[in-house]
Amino acid sequence: MTYVKPERIRLKSHPEYDERWLEDRIADDPSILELGDLLLKDRQRNQPRAGRLDLLLQDPDATRRYEVEVQLGATDEAHIIRTLEYWDLERKRYPQYEHTAVLVAEDITSRFLNVIGLFNGFIPLIAIQLSALRIGDSITLSIAKVLDETRLGLVEDDEEVQPVADRAYWEERAGKPMLAVIDELFALLRKLDSSLEPNYTKPYVGIAQDGRRSTDIIFRPHKSVIHVAVRLEKTEETTAELETSGLDVGDYDLKPGRYRFRLAKGDLEKHRELLSRTFRKALEI
Template sequence: MNSYVKPERILLKSNREYSEKWVQDRIADDPNILGLGDLVLRDRERIRPRAGRLDLLLQDSETKRRYEVELQLGATDEAHIIRTIEYWDIERKRYPQYEHCAVLVAEDITSRFLNVVSLFNGTVPIIAVQMQAFKVGEHLTLVFTKVLDELTRGLVDEDEDAEAVPTDRSYWEQIKGTKETVAMADNALEIVREFDPSLELKYNKFYIGLARNGQPNNFITFRPKKGHMTLEIKLKKSEEIDAKIDNAGLDKLEYDARWEKYRIRIGRGDVKKHSDVLKELVGLAFEYRNG
């Protein structure tokens, strides 16, 4: 039987052996230790004129989403909050082709900090991660815990303003798509109804969703275009699902990490041709949303 070793909490701020650069090195070597997904290092100590240095710039390996990371040993303070938001603002303006999220990593995330940042959340996408160092025997380990996540906004069709702007089938057939591409949504709905016969198409201004008794249930959404339809399936990204889609020969678009959606381009005859794998994906999404 292995012996038990009680971990000892170490405050890096007051420990001369470890510095902020040491922590920066650890994250740069393996950005995934932050627990924010499959991230890669884009840059470190990036100099910003009149704004100091951005500690770390990380990017999701699958999407165009970047994380501007500010490190702090000890407790959070106003200066680091301002710098974190400032770096995020500079990067998003300079590189608007990417999605951006501000990240503050500190040893002590105070309640005052959480109260202040909550005022920005929803306007500024910001994440707070508390870092704890533990000594286990002769080794030191770092534990990162997300204590504040960015605010997740509701889907468009669940918003009151969107509900106040009704659309119908003719809007999608004549303006956004065609009768043929909207019919693709009908064909996909037949698969969806195998899991819940009460579901109906719900025509919104920005996409066609699903509804049960008038209430949105958007684990599947449709975006008919003039020449094809984009099918969106709400599922967490995984290698297994990627393999299912790729092996079936479906036209997979870039994964929407913010809304956790697989996006598939559907052409003429694709729903019938790939009905087996689509049924499997719809079933997984139905369980994920309603299970």
């Protein structure tokens, strides 16, 4: 095997490999950004009175979205402001998702890294430095995550900041049939603890017990499925039980420590015993 020294290509001044080309590469394969197994939701997304968002990416379980802004050359004040502005607009329009701002540039200088760092911890923000490299007759992209997302605490754990909703809000958003499934899920929960009630917020439906709100179990109803997240320590036993059950199980979410899966109509009856056991563990009953 022969070592070949790559040649860095400056995309900002290149006549062929421009910003559109770079966006195409990310849109075709979002894994280039090394943010996980993401899907392209939209590109050049119109923002009210604020231009267009370059790329909107979403995780396969449809619980988190990434607002991605791409800039050739070095980042600047306008790029940072635009990224944060689009992130803010999207999270206000779609509060049922978690949102992360992603800033991509060929060069992120220490000066602007310091500025960006001021927001980190208060705004979920990722900064990625991207380099185009020529190796022989081929071109590749090299990624360096220079600033990762830092969370001071889970928003879901601070119930006072959650926008209050009610049953009517979720009936309009997800439809009455899926809210009927939510009713059945709470009937199952009440067999474990008769004091449990739904806690309706705009991002999700949580649980409340004697007035005390909890995010140990949360539901995000959609038109055809319900996304369920259960806070549980990851164990081989629980993982195997869920993955072999036939449920649509997502990746374990390490940050909040949650198992995630989706329930379609009919899944509750098929998996009633499994759901009861899983909920019981989360409630530590």
